[in-house]
Amino acid sequence: MISTKQAAYILDNLTTAVLWFRPDLTLHTLNPAAETLLEVSAKQACGLGVEQLFPRADHCHQALKRVREQRYCVTERGVRLHLFGAKTITVDCSITPVIVEQNIRGVLLELMRIDQHLRITREENLLLQQQAARNVIRGLAHEIKNPLGGLRGAAQLLARELPDKNLREYTDIIIGEADRLQNLLNRMLLPQGVSHKKLTNIHQIIIRVSQIISSEPETRIKIEYDFDPSIPELYLDPDQMIQALLNIMRNAVQALNGFGKIQICTRIQRQMSLGGRHHKLLARIDVRDNGPGIAPHLIDHIFYPLVTSRAEGTGLGLSIAQSLVNQHGGLIECTSQPGDTVFTIWLPMETEKR
Missing domain, CATH: 3.30.450.20 (PAS domain)
Incomplete structure (x- = not known):
């Protein structure tokens, strides 16, 4: 006793x-x-x-x-x-x-x-989703490349026929965006890990994406920032990260139906495992909106390709974003309830070439 x-x-x-x-x-x-x-x-x-x-x-x-x-x-x-x-x-x-x-x-x-156990399980599911999405995206990328080349060629021919040189500004935009998408598709078709990475200021990318979103017609979204200035430059592909953030923010804009608020917060996370690999430092980017939220029956499947709640949606934006972030050793997670949906991007802060 x-x-x-x-x-x-x-x-x-x-x-x-x-x-x-x-x-x-x-x-x-x-x-x-x-x-x-x-x-x-x-x-x-x-x-x-x-x-x-x-x-x-x-x-x-x-x-x-x-x-x-x-x-x-x-x-x-x-x-x-x-x-x-x-x-x-x-x-x-x-x-x-x-x-x-x-x-x-x-x-x-x-x-x-049990939060950590749940997180590991959710992370494993997201990685499986991403693998499935990558296979679909690679197939779609092959299908998109041909019409994209035709679009660029038609814009070049149109530019030659335009009588007013000032109008060529619009064809230049078409050609420039076609080239950017062509480069993006080429990189998506390359084996994982092959990319055009360089030290990049993540906050500059966020600002640029925000400017693109704000300039789109019929969008009255208030965008707020809460940046951690101590985050150093990250070793990443700027074009891929712009596309990933653009897809996430457009998803938020569509959920808000053109009216509402998006908050973007960046922080440093210490001593965390991601995808079975331990990292001393991770950059965390939260994209939060005050929209109606994601339906509970969809929340576990939103990163699968072709999953969408909108009749006009393709269901590819989030799966592409997940694929692009995963190529940087990172991951996108999502939590949602009415009035508060958060997409969290985790990016390793190691600057060595991987």
């Missing part, structure tokens, strides 16, 4: 977060693992009710009450808990009644965070 002091020592050294609630469901104590998980000290948390400790977690509140009243253990999977400071975590939890001599003395709540 272990002593109370030994039991406390064991509890303090567990890696699982453990919280002990009194019968009235106010917190009696919690171990250091729980303090770390909930980002709150025992001094701050002890004495709080379960509703105060986990606001907006009604399902958890009801489960604790059921265990207290019916005296049986409950296990819940994938529970989302809202913490102090508006942070949200996903956990598996086990709830156990504490019974001494037939009397209920409290309820134990064990929490195990």
